[in-house]
Amino acid sequence: MRRNSIFLLLGVFFGIVLTKAQVISWFRIYEMFRFESFHMYGIIGSAVLLGIIIVQLIKRKKLKTIDGDIIQISPKANTYKASIFGGTIFGLGWALVGACPGPIYILLGAGYAALIIVWIGALLGTFLYGVIKEKLPH
């Protein structure tokens, strides 16, 4: 119960940050892909730069989780074909609706009902992948 409340609060924090930074706006994504503003690059860049420091600290200092276990960061699968093909398909959708997965939920909360259609589409797309997965290069 306590654990779930923490996740709920972390989600609220994340939702407020992304909304207040306008990361969830179609306009900012369009502007980013036209290279006409530094805003999105600054956000992703500074998050990753600090993220690299955080991950190095976790690994070198063997930092522990709230439960006292050493934090394990399992590497991503080395599926380069899947990364480039799947990544490109996701990029097409990201630029079209101006929202990646997190913002779909945040925009719904903000009151944009249109995102329910995007969400249903995302479930259909995920389902389709699950059905034909074996036939795709990875």
Place this chain on the structure above:
Amino acid sequence: MEFLQDPFPWYIAGPLIAINLFLLFYMGERFGLSRSFRTACSIAGAGKKFPFFNYEWKKEIWLMIYLLGSAIGGFIAFQFLNAGAPVIVSAKTTIALQQLNITPNQSFEPQEIFSYVHLFTPKNFILLLSGGILIGFGTRWAGGCTSGHAISGLSDLQLSSLIAVIGFFTGGLIMTHLFIPLIFK
């Protein structure tokens, strides 16, 4: 608390996202939000026929709670923190949007795509649904989205994440410069 009424600049938002990344590691989980689509398919029973959805999805309940929180965060920001104010884009983007007949600098999201009036016009319905399908199919094939690959994966210096991010931008640039002019003009 005055600053909470203005949009967050990048140098506030970026570090706060990194803190969010750390706190999820601290909680013993990993930042990656597109997995929620797979979880939702599994909850709906897709695992009975398709092995991809037959996994221990109960371990990902935390993610659904986190995303419920994110939606509440969006609500709070819009209702109490003045987040729904119009997004002001750069002068060049303003001109480009006018050429697409999308009204810039008047709203948070383009009314032409997201307002209720346009929701069930066939063109817009197809746009939103196909955008979603591309997002769902692409993220699962790539094994992550902006949070899982661009933020967590790059922070862990994963090559497959760098390749995925190159893919994200390839697709995004093709959509923005090739297809969006065709769709909206």
